[in-house]
Amino acid sequence: MRSKMKILRIVGAAGIVSLGASCDKGGDLALPPAESVEGKLKSAEVKAEREAEEMVKKAQVEAQVEKQKNAINLDDYTVDQLEKDTEMDPYIKNALLQAKQQQADRIRKKQDELDQLMEREKYAGKMLDALERERVLLEEANKEYADIAKEQSAREATERAEKNANAPEGMVWVPGGKYVRGTSDTSAGHRQGYAEEYPAHTVEVDGFFMDATEVTNAQFAKFVEATGFKTLAEEGLKAEDFPMMRPDDLKGGANVFKKTAGKVDPWVGSAWRWWSFTPGATWRTPEGPGSSIEGKMDHPVTCVNYDDATAYAKWAGKRLPTEAEWERAARAGQHQKFQWGDEMLVGDKWQANVHQGNFPSELMEDDGFALTAPVKSYPANAWGLYDMSGNVWEICNDYFHPGYYSEFIKNKHKNPQGPKTAISDQERVAYDSVAGTCPEPRIDLPAMAGLRVARGGSFLCSAEYCLRFRPAARHHHEVMSPTQHTGFRCVK
Numbered sequence: 154m155r156s157k158m159k160i161l162r163i164v165g166a167a168g169i170v171s172l173g174a175s176c177d178k179g180g181d182l183a184l185p186p187a188e189s190v191e192g193k194l195k196s197a198e199v200k201a202e203r204e205a206e207e208m209v210k211k212a213q214v215e216a217q218v219e220k221q222k223n224a225i226n227l228d229d230y231t232v233d234q235l236e237k238d239t240e241m242d243p244y245i246k247n248a249l250l251q252a253k254q255q256q257a258d259r260i261r262k263k264q265d266e267l268d269q270l271m272e273r274e275k276y277a278g279k280m281l282d283a284l285e286r287e288r289v290l291l292e293e294a295n296k297e298y299a300d301i302a303k304e305q306s307a308r309e310a311t312e313r314a315e316k317n318a319n320a321p322e323g324m325v326w327v328p329g330g331k332y333v334r335g336t337s338d339t340s341a342g343h344r345q346g347y348a349e350e351y352p353a354h355t356v357e358v359d360g361f362f363m364d365a366t367e368v369t370n371a372q373f374a375k376f377v378e379a380t381g382f383k384t385l386a387e388e389g390l391k392a393e394d395f396p397m398m399r400p401d402d403l404k405g406g407a408n409v410f411k412k413t414a415g416k417v418d419p420w421v422g423s424a425w426r427w428w429s430f431t432p433g434a435t436w437r438t439p440e441g442p443g444s445s446i447e448g449k450m451d452h453p454v455t456c457v458n459y460d461d462a463t464a465y466a467k468w469a470g471k472r473l474p475t476e477a478e479w480e481r482a483a484r485a486g487q488h489q490k491f492q493w494g495d496e497m498l499v500g501d502k503w504q505a506n507v508h509q510g511n512f513p514s515e516l517m518e519d520d521g522f523a524l525t526a527p528v529k530s531y532p533a534n535a536w537g538l539y540d541m542s543g544n545v546w547e548i549c550n551d552y553f554h555p556g557y558y559s560e561f562i563k564n565k566h567k568n569p570q571g572p573k574t575a576i577s578d579q580e581r582v583a584y585d586s587v588a589g590t591c592p593e594p595r596i597d598l599p600a601m602a603g604l605r606v607a608r609g610g611s612f613l614c615s616a617e618y619c620l621r622f623r624p625a626a627r628h629h630h631e632v633m634s635p636t637q638h639t640g641f642r643c644v645k
């Protein structure tokens with residue numbers, strides 16, 4: 154009440170001044186009717202009351218703002234301050250502490266997302282750098298090859314004619330020389346999946362004779378007949394080599410392909426969805442017990458491993474090709490996506506025994522064969538070699554390492570023999586192609602766990618899935634795992 158009277162007095166005085174100023178203007182203005190002294194006092198009182206009401210309203214608004222400001226200020230209260238506040242209502246305090254916790258979680262989550270985004274950006278940047286380096290290397294390799302191609306091609310033709318005139322039976326001459334190995338063609342598959350093919354570079358090998366076809370069942374049968382040799386798939390693993398393995402895991406057998414019951418994404422998850430280790434599957438029974446190679450003696454031998462292949466080669470007075478020799482032979486003086494050109498089909502014809510249909514739930518025969526085909530079922534490449542694309546994978550002599558090319562270009566040399574040491578499949582999977590970090594070989598790696606190179610793709614290489622029937626494609630052969638789609642050919 155006291156403050157209201159004070160406001161009334163001040164406002165009342167202002168009202169009187171204002172009234173006086175109005176009178177000063179005087180002159181011919183139509184003046185309001187004269188008021189009595191009581192009337193004037195009444196008017197001033199009404200005006201003062203109205204203004205006082207407005208001031209109260211303003212004060213209320215200001216109080217509200219102040220209240221809100223105080224509420225906002227609670228945000229600045231630290232968890233520690235909140236916990237120490239003994240006057241605060243415990244219910245409100247708990248709610249505020251929970252809100253603080255949620256806020257901290259949200260901030261942490263945002264930071265994590267930001268970190269991940271930055272990490273991805275960094276990775277993408279590194280990948281772009283890698284792609285650019287690969288593009289430059291391919292350009293350099295192409296230029297280097299273009300400079301020698303004409304002269305080399307003329308020499309190759311003469312050399313092939315001379316050597317092929319006296320070639321060992323079933324073999325053709327692969328002339329020595331330089332070629333562009335690998336690829337930097339990112340359209341050939343998804344980058345991470347095929348990082349082992351990068352970067353493209355020139356490599357030089359000496360000339361050699363190569364089997365025109367994959368080693369057939371008939372040829373392998375002759376070897377077995379002459380030597381009594383037993384393959385790993387027939388013998389199984391030796392307990393003394395693998396003391397930690399259960400007896401069942403030592404059994405002989407091979408991996409056999411089984412279609413999946415329905416469509417699956419082959420890139421996500423394990424290949425064991427369509428492979429199954431089948432005891433009793435051997436080169437004589439490649440689809441498992443009860444199957445046979447009867448009528449298939451001109452098909453490539455399968456279910457053999459590196460040791461079986463080298464034993465055969467030794468008996469035949471030959472050896473397994475190096476990876477560099479194999480790709481030289483497959484390319485036959487060309488650098489194309491496929492051995493026959495850059496298109497998968499020529500006209501509407503398949504040029505190799507590969508996989509058609511949805512992989513791995515279908516096994517169609519658009520190319521004439523669901524499983525292996527007799528060797529020479531498709532046209533030879535320019536140097537007279539058959540099935541260098543598809544039919545069966547061909548084991549090479551080199552150890553497999555996905556980062557091998559990146560290391561090789563730092564120390565290029567003629568007739569490369571591959572990495573000096575083997576890695577296991579776990580180490581292959583752990584390899585980071587963008588960082589280029591090579592896993593260290595495990596010290597206790599059993600010799601048979603080491604990966605060897607396999608080349609050329611097989612009847613299971615899908616045009617839609619792996620496209621590994623390209624000459625640049627590299628794959629690994631697990632020496633302990635003979636499979637239904639892996640064979641070999643020899644050189645000398």
Ligand SMILES: [Ca+2]
Nearest residue numbers: 506507520522
């Ligand atoms: Ca086929």
Ligand SMILES: [Ca+2]
Nearest residue numbers: 540543545609
């Ligand atoms: Ca082949």
